[in-house]
Amino acid sequence: MKADTLPLYEKVADEIAGMIASGTFRAGERLPSLREVRARRQVSMTTVQESFRLLEDRGLIEARPQSGFFVRARSPAPPAVSCPCPEPQPVVTDALMWRYLRYVATSAGETSFACATPAAELFPARSLNSLLAQVMRRQSGLLADYGRSDGLPELCRQIARRTLDWGHALSADDVLITNGCIEALNLCLQAVTQPGDVVAIESPCYFGVLQLLESRGLKGLEIPTDPVTGMSLDALDVATRSGEVKAVIVVGNFSNPLGALMPEEHKRRLVSMLEARHIPLIEDDVYGDFYFGRERPVPAKAFDRSGNVLYCTSFTKQALPGLRVGWVAGGRHHAQLQMQKFSLSYCTPPLMQAVTAEFLAAGGFDRHMRQLRRTLCRQVRETLAVVQDAFPEGTRLAEPQGGFLLWLELPEGADSRALFDAALAEGIGFTPGPLFSPGDGFSRCLRLSCGHPLTARREKALRRLGELARRQLGG
Numbered sequence: 289m290k291a292d293t294l295p296l297y298e299k300v301a302d303e304i305a306g307m308i309a310s311g312t313f314r315a316g317e318r319l320p321s322l323r324e325v326r327a328r329r330q331v332s333m334t335t336v337q338e339s340f341r342l343l344e345d346r347g348l349i350e351a352r353p354q355s356g357f358f359v360r361a362r363s364p365a366p367p368a369v370s371c372p373c374p375e376p377q378p379v380v381t382d383a384l385m386w387r388y389l390r391y392v393a394t395s396a397g398e399t400s401f402a403c404a405t406p407a408a409e410l411f412p413a414r415s416l417n418s419l420l421a422q423v424m425r426r427q428s429g430l431l432a433d434y435g436r437s438d439g440l441p442e443l444c445r446q447i448a449r450r451t452l453d454w455g456h457a458l459s460a461d462d463v464l465i466t467n468g469c470i471e472a473l474n475l476c477l478q479a480v481t482q483p484g485d486v487v488a489i490e491s492p493c494y495f496g497v498l499q500l501l502e503s504r505g506l507k508g509l510e511i512p513t514d515p516v517t518g519m520s521l522d523a524l525d526v527a528t529r530s531g532e533v534k535a536v537i538v539v540g541n542f543s544n545p546l547g548a549l550m551p552e553e554h555k556r557r558l559v560s561m562l563e564a565r566h567i568p569l570i571e572d573d574v575y576g577d578f579y580f581g582r583e584r585p586v587p588a589k590a591f592d593r594s595g596n597v598l599y600c601t602s603f604t605k606q607a608l609p610g611l612r613v614g615w616v617a618g619g620r621h622h623a624q625l626q627m628q629k630f631s632l633s634y635c636t637p638p639l640m641q642a643v644t645a646e647f648l649a650a651g652g653f654d655r656h657m658r659q660l661r662r663t664l665c666r667q668v669r670e671t672l673a674v675v676q677d678a679f680p681e682g683t684r685l686a687e688p689q690g691g692f693l694l695w696l697e698l699p700e701g702a703d704s705r706a707l708f709d710a711a712l713a714e715g716i717g718f719t720p721g722p723l724f725s726p727g728d729g730f731s732r733c734l735r736l737s738c739g740h741p742l743t744a745r746r747e748k749a750l751r752r753l754g755e756l757a758r759r760q761l762g763g
């Protein structure tokens with residue numbers, strides 16, 4: 289169809305598309321509002337709305353709730369499914385891990401993309417402070433008592449209520465409060481494995497899990513993992529046939545570091561496959577609340593009918609990192625976890641639990657999460673757009689549908705250990721890929737956390753990191 293016979297809304301859409309193509313509007317930038325376009329182009333609101341809808345359908349722009357329309361980044365090419373060592377391996381922490389942990393603890397500042405937590409300013413500090421003061425006033429005995437080892441009944445009740453949309457809800461008795469998700473994972477491994485056992489893990493796998501395997505004398509069997517859909521169930525099927533694998537650990541919702549989201553039908557298959565083989569599934573759902581879509585993805589635990597899934601999570605990433613409140617629903621291992629919790633840490637501080645319970649009960653948590661999800665979604669997309677602009681040609685990354693982590697695979701020849709040193713020398717931090725494997729994989733990969741707002745200083749640091757990566761490749 290000739291341009292002059294096109295409907296008006298298509299003409300307007302084509303004009304804007306042309307401006308995007310020429311770089312007048314760049315990826316991640318906000319477009320003028322519908323009202324501004326209507327006034328400038330002297331067309332009706334319906335025409336502008338139709339043209340924006342067309343641009344959305346063409347994948348050129350996206351609406352962000354209460355923020356307007358933004359130019360979408362070109363869809364990046366995701367890294368390939370990992371191809372790890374097919375043999376179980378003992379985990380041995382190397383020097384890079386200690387250097388990384390020291391950096392995170394002592395010098396990670398505004399130009400750090402390392403820590404997997406949202407920025408402190410995104411947390412509702414004022415309301416939490418006043419909640420803390422209220423709880424202290426009303427329940428002053430909380431500091432004078434250990435409290436119950438399995439957790440404050442009111443917190444367990446509040447948590448159980450939140451599982452209503454899973455299809456088969458938990459009861460307060462199914463919930464055991466822990467010191468963060470990491471203690472929940474630790475308890476689960478203690479319950480279902482013996483030193484020397486083999487545990488199937490994602491590839492790449494959150495380094496905290498690797499450290500748990502190391503501390504318990506367990507071997508990790510890395511299973512090929514798709515950056516978009518998570519652990520390959522065909523590969524897991526083969527790996528779990530011999531009976532050697534004694535447990536499987538999976539982060540089904542927005543994994544760390546990949547950001548992968550396992551589709552619901554995969555979760556169903558995973559649960560039934562492991563149930564049939566009597567292999568416990570330890571599910572880590574610490575990022576499940578960070579969805580960018582309309583609904584929270586259900587955990588694999590929602591499909592568990594036999595108690596074979598040990599579900600672990602926490603409130604750490606959402607709002608309350610310093611409270612260290614997590615929980616586990618251990619299925620048929622629950623009683624054992626309760627016993628172990630007693631000997632591992634006796635209890636989780638009751639004051640912290642009471643503040644968490646109050647925050648959940650009063651609706652403050654959900655309000656805060658609605659806002660936080662929007663902010664993180666924006667930060668992830670802005671970061672992604674800068675990476676696409678500033679990193680070497682051929683860098684691959686998957687666009688996550690939730691969470692706040694980006695996993696990058698740099699082109700052949702890159703070395704993320706050397707890049708880590710070069711970046712640190714300039715005060716820029718990230719998490720090098722080799723930390724996510726017990727073997728020597730992911731040497732040209734890195735994880736970027738988008739937990740902090742992309743300020744001008746931060747964007748400059750990110751562009752500089754891209755430049756350092758290009759230099760490594762001789763660019």
Ligand SMILES: Cc1ncc(COP(=O)(O)O)c(C=O)c1O
Pocket residue numbers: 404467468469470471494496539543544572574601602603604605614
């Ligand atoms: C996948 C995953 N599991 C567990 C944890 C630990 O959570 P918590 O701080 O609640 O112990 C983290 C923290 O980064 C994580 O990324």
